[in-house]
Amino acid sequence: MEAKRERWSSRALFIFAAIGSAIGLGNVWRFPYLCNEYGGGAFLIPYMVCVVALGIPWLMMEFGMGRYFQKGAPGVFEGIGKKWEWLGWWPSMVAFLIVSYYSVVLAWSLRFVISSVNMEWGVGEAGAEAAGGFFFNDVLRLSSGPGDLGSIVWLTALCLLIVWVVIFFSIWKGAKESGKWHFVFVIVPWILLIAVAIRGFTLPGAAEGLNSYLTPDFSKIWSPDVWFGAASQVAFSLSVGMAGMFAYGSWVKKKADITNSTIIASFGDMATAFLAGFAVFSVVGFLVQGLNINLEDVTTSGLGLAFVTYPAAVSMMPGGNSLVGLLFFLSLFTIGVDSAFFLAQGGVIAPLTDKFGWNIKKTTLGVCIAGFLLGLLYCTQGGLYWLDIVDRSVSFYGLLITGILATVVVGWKFGADKLRLYVNETSDIKVGRWWNWLLKLVVPLAMTFVVIYGGFIQDLSYLWDSTKTEYGGYGGWAAWVWLILFIALLVSIGLNLIKTRKKGDK
Numbered sequence: 001m002e003a004k005r006e007r008w009s010s011r012a013l014f015i016f017a018a019i020g021s022a023i024g025l026g027n028v029w030r031f032p033y034l035c036n037e038y039g040g041g042a043f044l045i046p047y048m049v050c051v052v053a054l055g056i057p058w059l060m061m062e063f064g065m066g067r068y069f070q071k072g073a074p075g076v077f078e079g080i081g082k083k084w085e086w087l088g089w090w091p092s093m094v095a096f097l098i099v100s101y102y103s104v105v106l107a108w109s110l111r112f113v114i115s116s117v118n119m120e121w122g123v124g125e126a127g128a129e130a131a132g133g134f135f136f137n138d139v140l141r142l143s144s145g146p147g148d149l150g151s152i153v154w155l156t157a158l159c160l161l162i163v164w165v166v167i168f169f170s171i172w173k174g175a176k177e178s179g180k181w182h183f184v185f186v187i188v189p190w191i192l193l194i195a196v197a198i199r200g201f202t203l204p205g206a207a208e209g210l211n212s213y214l215t216p217d218f219s220k221i222w223s224p225d226v227w228f229g230a231a232s233q234v235a236f237s238l239s240v241g242m243a244g245m246f247a248y249g250s251w252v253k254k255k256a257d258i259t260n261s262t263i264i265a266s267f268g269d270m271a272t273a274f275l276a277g278f279a280v281f282s283v284v285g286f287l288v289q290g291l292n293i294n295l296e297d298v299t300t301s302g303l304g305l306a307f308v309t310y311p312a313a314v315s316m317m318p319g320g321n322s323l324v325g326l327l328f329f330l331s332l333f334t335i336g337v338d339s340a341f342f343l344a345q346g347g348v349i350a351p352l353t354d355k356f357g358w359n360i361k362k363t364t365l366g367v368c369i370a371g372f373l374l375g376l377l378y379c380t381q382g383g384l385y386w387l388d389i390v391d392r393s394v395s396f397y398g399l400l401i402t403g404i405l406a407t408v409v410v411g412w413k414f415g416a417d418k419l420r421l422y423v424n425e426t427s428d429i430k431v432g433r434w435w436n437w438l439l440k441l442v443v444p445l446a447m448t449f450v451v452i453y454g455g456f457i458q459d460l461s462y463l464w465d466s467t468k469t470e471y472g473g474y475g476g477w478a479a480w481v482w483l484i485l486f487i488a489l490l491v492s493i494g495l496n497l498i499k500t501r502k503k504g505d506k
């Protein structure tokens with residue numbers, strides 16, 4: 001029989017859990033890049049508009065619905081109507097797929113922590129030049145394409161195992177016990193990023209890097225690219241659309257506030273991203289000056305930033321290279337690991353234990369083992385290509401499409417106003433009726449724009465424009481972007497159809 005539902009032990013813990021789930025690799029390797037690309041400090045305006053108009057209403061919806069139904073995502077949608085349960089499972093599948101590769105990126109970060117000790121890729125200009133080769137040839141041993149998996153890189157697999165062991169021991173005792181780890185995995189990366197940023201400030205060239213990051217160029221903010229960047233980043237960064245926040249909301253005490261916590265978490269996430277930008281761009285500025293190149297010539301986002309540009313800059317530093325490398329990669333690991341355990345715990349384990357009444361420890365073990373085994377795919381020599389394909393499939397299309405459907409079903413079927421009044425009952429800040437329209441129209445329409453503008457138009461234009469290729473230039477393999485989502489949908493429908501005995505737990 002299911003025991004009484006678990007609870008976060010304090011409000012601060014819930015807020016930290018939410019911030020910890022939200023802050024992650026995206027804060028370090030995408031937000032600063034978007035600022036730099038889209039108008040420096042001026043980008044903060046569209047970003048903030050998107051946080052307020054899209055992120056906060058959406059996150060509040062997930063927390064509120066989780067608390068209302070006292071269940072993770074599938075239980076919430078089942079509560080709206082049995083035929084909607086799949087709509088909770090679909091993002092849950094998506095969450096599982098995300099964590100399967102997100103954990104591999106964390107494994108690479110760990111690998112770089114180790115390699116930083118003896119600056120394995122070299123120091124000085126030679127090291128900077130060798131950094132790219134080190135990542136692609138030594139760490140990944142990259143093959144020629146997704147069809148050529150080669151063999152598993154065992155050092156990465158070992159790091160992956162460590163990552164999953166950390167995840168397992170953080171969450172195996174359930175939400176209440178895992179809460180304290182969120183404190184650790186929020187505060188430690190903050191300290192590390194501040195330390196790295198301070199080192200960055202003292203380097204020559206830092207000021208140019210920071211100028212590029214922050215000097216406002218207001219003319220850019222009217223471009224649709226900028227709004228696409230801001231809206232997609234807000235959704236990814238706040239970890240919405242990924243099932244987990246419903247479960248996190250379900251662990252909030254019955255009388256506790258939701259609105260204010262949502263706002264604090266959203267701005268905490270943004271502040272962390274802003275801080276990370278200092279650690280990134282001061283160091284990039286230094287590299288650019290040291291190598292006498294232009295900022296446009298180095299990669300300032302994604303894996304390229306973390307595992308090529310940053311290591312190159314670390315090589316060039318006049319002293320303390322190992323230490324800076326160590327701190328930076330440790331900050332990547334610690335900032336990301338609680339997003340990973342959020343995906344596993346809130347996105348997958350809670351839905352399974354809700355539905356099947358399974359034991360939390362055993363389910364956690366099963367999910368961690370499954371995540372590790374699937375992760376081995378990305379530890380192969382062709383793994384990077386698959387990581388890229390799965391990422392496009394789930395963390396772009398999956399997150400957004402399931403998010404659009406969820407906000408529409410909650411907004412129109414369950415009723416935005418009902419949810420608003422329910423949340424207002426216990427919240428310090430009362431939201432007005434305008435909120436209903438944000439949830440019912442603005443969020444789904446904005447996300448539809450994002451899917452069409454940044455997704456379909458990019459990935460399907462090869463159908464009508466012969467100068468374009470399939471996603472990533474992967475030829476037929478790119479079809480997996482769609483296949484994965486489709487398979488996940490079928491599994492979700494299958495799970496919807498499975499009947500379980502009700503336990504009278506409410």
Ligand code: PFF
Binds near residue numbers: 021238242340343
């Ligand atoms: N928000 C995390 C980041 O910015 O890296 C990534 C993420 C984690 C996205 C969990 C989605 C999610 F459910």
